[in-house]
Amino acid sequence: MSKTATASLPSDHKDEIEHVALDEDYVLTPGFVEKVVDASDAGDGTKLRSLLEDLHPADVADLMGFLTAEHRAVVVLWLPADLLADTLPELDDGIREDVLERVPHLTLAEALQELDSDDAAAVVEDLEDDQRERVLAAMPDVDRAAIESSLGYAEDSAGRLMQREVMAAPQFWNVGDTIDHVRKQGEDLPELFFDIYVVDPLNRPVGSVPVSGLLRAPRTIALSDIMEPVNEITVDQDQEEVAYIFEKYHLISAPVTDSAGRLVGQITVDDIVNIIQEENREDILRLAGVSDEDRGSSVPEIVRSRVPWLAINLVTAVLGASVIGWFEGTIQQVIALAVLMPIVSAIGGNAGTQALTVTVRALATRELNSSNASRTFWRELVVGVANGFVLAPLIGVAAGLWSQDWRIGGVIGAAMVLNLMVAATVGVLTPLTLSRLKFDPAVSSAVFVTATTDFFGFLIFLGLATIVLI
Amino acid sequence: MSKTATASLPSDHKDEIEHVALDEDYVLTPGFVEKVVDASDAGDGTKLRSLLEDLHPADVADLMGFLTAEHRAVVVLWLPADLLADTLPELDDGIREDVLERVPHLTLAEALQELDSDDAAAVVEDLEDDQRERVLAAMPDVDRAAIESSLGYAEDSAGRLMQREVMAAPQFWNVGDTIDHVRKQGEDLPELFFDIYVVDPLNRPVGSVPVSGLLRAPRTIALSDIMEPVNEITVDQDQEEVAYIFEKYHLISAPVTDSAGRLVGQITVDDIVNIIQEENREDILRLAGVSDEDRGSSVPEIVRSRVPWLAINLVTAVLGASVIGWFEGTIQQVIALAVLMPIVSAIGGNAGTQALTVTVRALATRELNSSNASRTFWRELVVGVANGFVLAPLIGVAAGLWSQDWRIGGVIGAAMVLNLMVAATVGVLTPLTLSRLKFDPAVSSAVFVTATTDFFGFLIFLGLATIVLI
Structure with a gap:
């Protein structure tokens, strides 16, 4: 869970700010974004701070996405330190990297101490090597150790x-013991928790x-x-698998255990929502042949993300x-074939993409496996x-009428089916x-199907045309 | 929240069943599915019941997805009543409709009383009109009223x-009052709750x-x-908007208010996870031109879901x-153009689909609006x-070499850019x-772009070829 600034705001004041900054869909209004742009163009720090200080960190993150790199730099300069800390985990990767370069390492070290260990690690991960070292060196030992241990696990684990x-309780406690302990x-407990994990003397979860x-x-x-009974997650499980378990069993939180089965942490559903969105994205x-980009990506980054697939397609x-x-001779004799041939390939490509997309989706949600393949x-x-028997008569008749040759209509209809x-x-x-070979079924499937x-x-x-017409 | 059968199971027994039925990824093993198929082929109800009774409802729902309609019918017959009730809200729409047709209306009326009002309404929604009337007539007044009131709101609201x-508390209570009330x-309280909503004398939420x-x-x-402060949801908000608010502010639950601002219910994050998946799906x-189908869809349903888009594409x-x-004359003179022309259109279609997909995604996550359009x-x-300047030289040189005419290489390179x-x-x-006109930006965008x-x-x-070559 992120600790957010909202919690400490008096309700009325927040309503007022939200009224100005957000439309009824909780999206920043273009008017508000413009005000921020004007204030940073004018270098008016006081104005900027008053615009920003009561925003929810998620809205500050959104704002960053709407700004150019230049305006973002000015905003980062004037953002209150605690709000900056809460905003960092909310940012898109590309934008976060840009923002982090603009924050002095001491400010950053201080900000990270305010965050839960998972959020702090997610931010540190994005730092350049030398900046990371300086930031970690400026942090208290205990916080640094937590972040380093988190970064010791594989990415996406x-x-x-x-x-x-995490809130754990020995199995011999009763309800009263537990409530007194929490008070x-x-x-030392998490800011928010939803389940109490009951552990045995070896600190292994036995229930929740x-x-x-x-x-x-x-x-x-x-x-x-x-x-x-608990659904245990182990430290080395892939995040996609974890998301699947949360979704399937409607979990709000789950205990994470190490290889010896000992409780070492917890995962909460709000992080899972982000992962589901990330995996879907x-x-x-x-499927569209875009490898890795977000709204913070520069033009060269986007080109690098898209050109490889276009080159393969070429x-x-x-x-x-x-x-x-191979059929130049046939086309030379019946030029109408050159006009009609892209129709057959276009419809085939679209139908193939339909089947492909449904299959990729069913694999992703595990609705498809060897039981029903x-x-x-x-x-x-x-x-x-x-589908062929629906479409073939349509194109067959149309092609026959246009070319005034019913054999051509028959050929295109049969080719369509x-x-x-x-x-x-x-x-x-x-x-x-691809999935059986343990590759991601979405990557480069589309290019192979349409090819x-x-x-x-x-x-x-x-x-067929050569056989029938020539 | 669904009330699930798991809660009442002793942990050891459940582990044992899971060991048999589920692989390490929490997916049903083909071996287990086969056992169920064999037992239902043999009409062995006792065996079936012993295989099924300790499954989690989510796993029973998964099993239904892996079975044919015939096997499903036998399984429904032998499923314990309370497990059937918990399974119904977990099923895909197509499969749920099929299952509901096989359940006697008295059994169904009893099963629905076990569910929370949102889950019960979701099931009743899928019943045929006459079955719905009979099922509702067989339910106690209070449960029927709850379901009817839920169905009175717009779909997807x-x-x-x-x-x-919902757990509400008047604003003059202290912590002790509240705990005593819960005890x-x-x-009468929800089976599970995560937030206590503090209400004013008019029952309007003022905090949580x-x-x-x-x-x-x-x-x-x-x-x-x-x-x-609370993020209030109003009864008439669209579920997609609700999901956005949950995701953005990391909510676990949120109060729902009527038009007068009075607390009438709550939404919990587990339902939001389903909606996010549904919207992503x-x-x-x-984007691929598939309108509405799931793994329970029959062949005619799938054809109806896909043919319209293929016909438009035609x-x-x-x-x-x-x-x-229009250019038959040009092609007649330079037959190489017929060979090369699909390359230009194919790469254009792919690049257009890339830009389209990124834009649709950015609109869906509200990263794109009029501030940065x-x-x-x-x-x-x-x-x-x-991209053009990367790819044009490649295809230009290739086409020039193949056709032994550098003008053709130049034409295809320029056309590509x-x-x-x-x-x-x-x-x-x-x-x-489409989005500005309030249409879904994903529907039929792809067909227009590739066309x-x-x-x-x-x-x-x-x-260009006609100008340069002829």
Whole structure:
């Protein structure tokens, strides 16, 4: 959980600020962004500070996204230190890197101490090596150790994601013991917690009690009588897997254990929401051949993110075009074929992308696995044939009328049905195969699918035409 | 929150079942699914029941997704009533409709009473009209009224999403009063809650206290001294907007108010996780031209979900092809142009899809609005030109070598740069325009973008070729 500035604001004042800064959808108004831009152009620090100081950190992060790098630099300069600290974990990676370069290392060291260990580690991770060393050196030993231990876990692992602050209770305690402990030890506990983890003498979680369950139970009831089984997460589990478990079992928080099964931290659902969004973002962008960029990316970064896929597409497009080259003689005799051939490949590409997207999504949500893979494949093939029988008459009649040659209508109709079968096959099998080989099924699937439907679209159409017409 | 069967299971027994049914990723093993299939083929109800009774409802729902309709029918017959109740809200829509048809209305009426009002309403919503009437008639008045009132709110609204059970406390109470109230009124409160909403005498929320905060505070402290400002949701807000607020401010639960500002229910983060997944699923599928299907959809349903977009594509492909028709004379003279022209349109389509996907995603996460729309547009245009200058020399040299005509290399290189500018323009402006007109920017954007890049790809390439070569 992030500790946020909001908590300490009197409600009325916050309402007033939100009224100015946010529209009814909780998005910053263009008018407010403009005010910030004007104040930073004028170098009016007092004005800037008064505009910013009562914003929620999430809104400050949003604001950064709407500003140019120059205006961002001025804003960072005038942002109150505690608000800056809370804002850092909310920023997009690209923007965070830019902001971090502008913050003096002592300010940063101080800001990081205010954050929970998971948030602090997420920020430190983005620092350049030398800045990281200076910032860590300026922090108290205990905070530095927490961050270094967090960074010791693999990126995207549960260990990196968890916060070390956790509310644990020995299994022999009763409800009263637990409540008294919370009242006394409040300072050392997480700022917010939703479950109390009941642990055995070796500090291994044996159950959990939701805080509302603790509140409801009489003080003399033993924790072991009201605890529920826990879904344990281990430090080395991948964050995508953790998100799946949270989503499937509707968890609010879960204990994280080390290799010996000992409780070492907890993961809360608000971090999971971010991960779900991040994974979805990756899937949707990868399907479109965009590798890694966000709103903070510069033009060269974006070009690097997109050109590789376009270059691969160039190669596959040339391969597809080479098929056309084989039939130059046919086209020379029946020039109408040159006009019609892109229609066959375009519809094939679209149908293949449909099948591909549905399959990638089903794999991502684990609705598709070896139990139903072959059933899914056959269903897609039947769908492909059915789509073909809907579309083939339309294009067949249109092409026949236009070319005044019904043989051409027949050829394009038949080619359409066959290419939609190719599309279904390659649309399902490509992501399934990638997934079985432990690759991300979204990466470069689309290029392979459309390359295949282009290739076979041209081949089937021009091949059939050569047989029938020439 | 769903009340789940897990809570009442002794931990050891559950571990054992999970060991058999689930792999290390918490996905049902093909071996377990096979056992269920065999038992239902054999009509062995006792075996089926023993396989199923200790599963988590989410796993039963998963199992249903892996089974054919015939096997599902047998499983529904043998599923214990309380487990069936908990499973219903977890099912995909298509599968839920199928399952509901097989459950007698009295069993269903009883099952629904076990659920929280939001989950019960979500199930009743999926019933056929006559079955719905019979099921509601068989329920106690109070449960029926709760469901009917929930269904009175618009689909996808906060009112439909909220549960009516909520923990509220008057603002003059202190911590001790509140804890005593929870202990006494435990039965009428939500099964799980995370925040206590502090209300004024008109039942309007004025603040909230996280349950862990209540636990931490001394009994004599007034709620008004520890409460935090609330992010209120109103009954008529769209669920997508609600999800955005939860995600942005890291909320675990939020109070829902009616038009007079009175507290009428709450929304919890676990429901939000489902909505985020649902909205992401819609975005990714709509971009691929898939309108509405899930793993429970039949072949005719899938065809209906996909054919419309393919048919529209057929029309736009014909429009693109008609451009080629204008240049039949040019192609007749230089047949190499027929081979090369699909390359220009393919790369344009891919680059347009990249720009489109990034823009749709940025709109969905509200990273893009009128504050930065024009900056985004210019950035994409520069990216398009830059991509063009990377790719044009490659294809220009390749085409020049192959055709042994450097003019053809020059024409295809220039056409590539120009079409990538078209791609960037249409890729950004299409979703932005749809979004401004209050349409979903993902729907039918892709077809328009690729149609445009096809059209201009052919036009620019063949037009330039006609000028330069003929």
